[in-house]
Amino acid sequence: MSSTGTAALPAPSETGASPVGLRTGLFYLLAGAWFGVVLTKAEVISWFRIQEMFRFQAPHMYLIIASAIGVAAISLALVRRFVPRSVTGEAIHVPAKQWGKGVRYPLGGTIFGAGWALTGACPGPLFALVGSGLTVVTVVILSALIGTWSYGHLRPRLPH
Amino acid sequence: MTDWLFEPWPWWIAGPAIGLTVPLLLVVGNRMLGISGNLRATCAAVAPGKADFFRFDWKRVAGWNLLFALGIGIGGLLAVTFLGGGGEVAVSDATRADLAALGITSAEGLAPAEVFSWSGLLSVRGLVMLVLGGFLVGFGASYAGGCTSGHAIMGLADLQLPSLVAVIGFFAGGLAVTHFVLPLLFGGAP
Numbered sequence: 443m444s445s446t447g448t449a450a451l452p453a454p455s456e457t458g459a460s461p462v463g464l465r466t467g468l469f470y471l472l473a474g475a476w477f478g479v480v481l482t483k484a485e486v487i488s489w490f491r492i493q494e495m496f497r498f499q500a501p502h503m504y505l506i507i508a509s510a511i512g513v514a515a516i517s518l519a520l521v522r523r524f525v526p527r528s529v530t531g532e533a534i535h536v537p538a539k540q541w542g543k544g545v546r547y548p549l550g551g552t553i554f555g556a557g558w559a560l561t562g563a564c565p566g567p568l569f570a571l572v573g574s575g576l577t578v579v580t581v582v583i584l585s586a587l588i589g590t591w592s593y594g595h596l597r598p599r600l601p602h
Numbered sequence: 603m604t605d606w607l608f609e610p611w612p613w614w615i616a617g618p619a620i621g622l623t624v625p626l627l628l629v630v631g632n633r634m635l636g637i638s639g640n641l642r643a644t645c646a647a648v649a650p651g652k653a654d655f656f657r658f659d660w661k662r663v664a665g666w667n668l669l670f671a672l673g674i675g676i677g678g679l680l681a682v683t684f685l686g687g688g689g690e691v692a693v694s695d696a697t698r699a700d701l702a703a704l705g706i707t708s709a710e711g712l713a714p715a716e717v718f719s720w721s722g723l724l725s726v727r728g729l730v731m732l733v734l735g736g737f738l739v740g741f742g743a744s745y746a747g748g749c750t751s752g753h754a755i756m757g758l759a760d761l762q763l764p765s766l767v768a769v770i771g772f773f774a775g776g777l778a779v780t781h782f783v784l785p786l787l788f789g790g791a792p
Contacts, residue, residue, distance in 0.1 A: 462665040466631055474670035477623055478677020482687040484616030487678065489713035494697040496773075496780040505613035506620065507754060513621025514635075514759035521625050528632040536634060539747065539757065539764040546745055547764045551771020554742025554749060558772060559779035560735030562713055564750040565637040565743060568736075569671050573678025574688050574712060578720050578732065585736025590641040592737075593744040594655035600745065 460530045478570045487570045489562025496559055545601040557589075608686035624756060633666055636752030637674075638743035640667040655744075688712055704788040727787045738775075746771065 462470065484506060485491045495503035521534060528534050541547075558564050561582050563571060568586065571579040593600075627633040642656065643664035650656035681687035691709050698709065706714045715722065722728045743749040746768045748757060754772070757765020 460631070461662045462631075462669065466666070467669055469630055470627075470633075470666045470669040471673040471676070473623060473626060474673020474675075475677040475680065476673075477620070477670070478674035479681045479685065479687075480611065480616050480619045480677075481674070482678045482681035483611040483685055484613065485610055485691050485712070486616065487712055488691045488693075489718065490691045490693045490697065490701070490709050492776075493701065493780065494693045496776045497697055497700060499696040499700075500694040502613055506617040507750075509613060509617025510621040510755050511758045513618045514624035514755055515761075517622065517625035518628075518759055521628050525629055528628065529630045530632060532632040534628055534632050536628070536760055539762050541764055544767075546747060547767040548771045548774075550742050550744070550746030551753070551768035552742070552775040552778075553738050553771075554746055554768075555772035555775025555777075556779045556783075557735045557738030557740075557742055557775070558750070559776040560731045560783070561739060563739075565641065565671075565739065566674055566749075566751055568739075569674040570678030570681075571712065573675035573680075574682045575679075576711075576713065576718055578718055578723055581723060582732050582736035582739070585733045586641055586740030586743075587644055589737035589740025589742075590638075590744045591645045591649065591651070591653075591656075591740075593741045594642070594645060594653035595651060597653065597655050 460532055466530060477566065478573060481567055481570045482574055487563060487567035487574070492558065492562040542602040549601075557586075610689075610692065620755065621759070624759060631666060634752070635756045636748050637667070637671060638740075638749040638752060639664045640671040641740050642744060643668055704784060706788065730783075730787060742775070 460466075481487050486503070486506060491503055494500045518536070522536075525534060554564075561568070563579070563582070565586065568579055568583050572583065624635045627635055643660040646656040646658060646660040646664075678687075688711060691712065693709055701707075701709075701714075706716070708714070712718075717728055717731050723732055739749075746753065748765070748768065750772070753765040753768040758769065
């Protein structure tokens with residue numbers, strides 16, 4: 443957990459190596475569709491549910507998140523134990539996140555959380571909301587892209 | 603007996619279904635669940651500008667993420683079209699009362715129509731919640747290196763301390779906005 447400065451930080455998602463082919467592409471599309479159906483049917487994409495969560499007034503969101511973490515944790519242990527390579531032939535590897543100066547996680551997280559409570563949606567639900575017919579949410583996605591773009595350009599000057 | 607399909611799905615279906623996408627993505631393509639990567643990939647594809655952050659092989663690294671996000675949109679469409687999704691949300695009475703005190707009386711649909719509509723967008727409240735809110739989601743997720751899926755699900759399942767700190771940040775920001783900003787937005791200005 444040593445501080446190595448901004449330049450040495452690994453980019454967030456530079457783990458997968460093999461390019462996306464037709465069959466794997468179709469798989470990611472279908473996996474996303476399933477994910478979107480679940481988010482919508484369980485009301486995870488609802489602004490009302492997110493308000494309920496931030497007001498600690500029902501266990502719904504907490505049970506979803508906790509059971510998702512539990513299932514993911516057990517699966518992850520099993521994958522590490524029994525599945526050395528992915529179907530695409532890569533060695534399965536989950537890299538540890540770099541702590542750096544320890545600023546990006548609390549500060550970036552707090553900024554993200556403020557946006558989450560305002561919009562009632564994190565990035566996944568944003569896409570499901572547009573699909574569900576709330577077309578005005580395209581504005582939120584566009585703003586999120588501008589936010590990402592701004593971060594990308596300010597990155598060298600921000601503490602991480 | 604497929605009636606349950608059309609009712610809201612309970613947490614014990616949704617949580618495990620979300621959790622299982624983690625091994626699914628890993629086993630098939632060695633990909634870590636995380637959705638905000640598609641925002642970075644889109645910037646890289648459309649307008650990288652001078653930022654090193656956007657100078658990477660986005661097709662190879664995050665092409666999957668763009669397809670996954672597109673799929674999520676399709677999933678939202680399928681859920682409301684064929685599975686009865688998007689109806690009235692049965693939030694708790696306490697939440698209903700809190701929101702009514704702010705002036706939000708309907709839980710019809712997935713979000714309050716007075717804000718989440720094209721007419722609602724063009725007000726101080728609409729601009730703050732949708733435009734500024736979206737900006738903070740994108741900026742914060744990129745700064746923190748992940749969003750709810752990448753940190754709260756994937757990161758916590760992998761027992762990563764940075765993810766725990768990020769998730770605590772998510773709640774710090776969310777609680778502050780819920781208790782100090784929303785009352786201003788709904789109580790004062792239109």
